[in-house]
Amino acid sequence: MRRIALITLCTLFAATAAFAEEAKKPLSPPAKAEATVKGKKITVDYSAPSKRGRAIMGELVPYGKVWRTGANAATTLTTEADLMIGSLHVPAGKYTLYTIPGEKEWTLIVNKQTGQWGSDYDEAKDLGRVKMTVAPVKDTVEQFNIAVKETLALTWENTKAWVPVIVH
Secondary structure (H helix, E strand, C coil): CHHHHHHHHHHHHHHHHHHHHHHHCCCCCEEEEEEEECCEEEEEEEECCECCCCCCECCCECCCCCECCCCCECEEEEECCCEEECCEEECCEEEEEEEECCCCEEEEEEECCCCCECCCCCHHHEEEEEEEEEEEEEEEEEEEEEEECCEEEEEEEEEEEEEEEEEC
């Protein structure tokens, strides 16, 4: 009888711990996009929000306004090499990425300020801005995603925005 009670207690404890761990998962977990091009590493650190039944483009992420490009802390780009992102020269270093989404065109903002909360944007610290190509995606993308290699691509809900990236 004691053994059954002990097994039941252990099972209950394990289930409670597993439930508590699941409850602690953030709604917008940390994510990372990485590429090594010409021996140089490019990394984008961001938080990846999910759609969770919400209307995203034009609603949660309004058109025509600066967006933190993810969730939580500011999205950062770290590069070991000088880059050309579209027509913008980006020296090796660490930067914050913001965007201005639009229905037909997005603007990528590379900002020299780092370490701030995602919504603490200071336009005076912009390194520069570049236009991004926008296209619809076939299948709905539940979780915001950033990918980097020959392009810097942002995909969420029914939209993909991208700009070419060249390593110098």
